[in-house]
Amino acid sequence: MSMPFYVPPEQLTKDRADFARKGIARGRPIILIEYADGVLLMGENPSGSLHKTSEIYDRVAFAGVGRFNEFEMLRVAGIRYADLKGYSYERDDVTAKGLANAYAQTLGQIFTHENKPYEIEVMIAEIGDEPTDTKIYRIQFDGTLQDVRRFGAMGGMEEELAEQLAAAADGLPDLRGAVRLAADTIERVTETDIAAEDWEAAVLDRTLGRRKFRRLADSEIAEYRS
Numbered sequence: 001m002s003m004p005f006y007v008p009p010e011q012l013t014k015d016r017a018d019f020a021r022k023g024i025a026r027g028r029p030i031i032l033i034e035y036a037d038g039v040l041l042m043g044e045n046p047s048g049s050l051h052k053t054s055e056i057y058d059r060v061a062f063a064g065v066g067r068f069n070e071f072e073m074l075r076v077a078g079i080r081y082a083d084l085k086g087y088s089y090e091r092d093d094v095t096a097k098g099l100a101n102a103y104a105q106t107l108g109q110i111f112t113h114e115n116k117p118y119e120i121e122v123m124i125a126e127i128g129d130e131p132t133d134t135k136i137y138r139i140q141f142d143g144t145l146q147d148v149r150r151f152g153a154m155g156g157m158e159e160e161l162a163e164q165l166a167a168a169a170d171g172l173p174d175l176r177g178a179v180r181l182a183a184d185t186i187e188r189v190t191e192t193d194i195a196a197e198d199w200e201a202a203v204l205d206r207t208l209g210r211r212k213f214r215r216l217a218d219s220e221i222a223e224y225r226s
Helices: 009-025 068-088 096-113 158-168 175-190 218-225
Strands: 030-035 038-044 053-057 060-066 120-126 135-139 145-148 151-154 199-205 213-215
Touching: 009 060, 030 060, 030 120, 030 158, 030 175, 038 060, 038 120, 038 175, 053 068, 053 199, 053 213, 060 068, 060 151, 060 199, 068 096, 068 120, 096 120, 096 135, 096 145, 120 151, 135 151, 151 158, 158 175, 175 199, 175 218, 199 218
Parallel strands: none
Antiparallel strands: 030 038, 030 151, 038 199, 053 060, 060 120, 120 135, 135 145, 199 213
């Protein structure tokens, strides 16, 4: 009888983490930036129908990088979670923190118990009536949950993007300044020239009505960058 092949748990965990990181690094980056009236979610996405950013609930938005089918499953699950909680309790009970905790548990279970970890990272943003009420959370492929302040980056070359943002960010810009900062940072770090129609950008804007999520049109992005 042949002996079963043994892999030390620490080596298995490392291999899974390396596999997931490589998959995420191949994805086009997304940047989230707090601005005076809310949060900007922006990244390169030539597809006009396969979105990497989405509304989850009234004041909550989602951004994901990596394998589209995997973060799309999380996005849809998040919408169902929010709808059920808002219907069962109060709309104000739907929070980014609650959703982020649910995502962290799901990704942690998949990373630990499934043969293949998800090759994704996601960020969840929530705005309130004041800039101090803004909450942004990052959930990594292994379920690690992080609190994000002012700005964050995911996907390929995320460390370089974060360094550039830290060096350039000064206070809370207006929306025009946030779009310029996000686009210029991605183009500079990735050394690409991205057309207005190849960007995907959306905002959580506290000046809107009950639903705070809005996508930016190509013409708006071009105008803000001019």
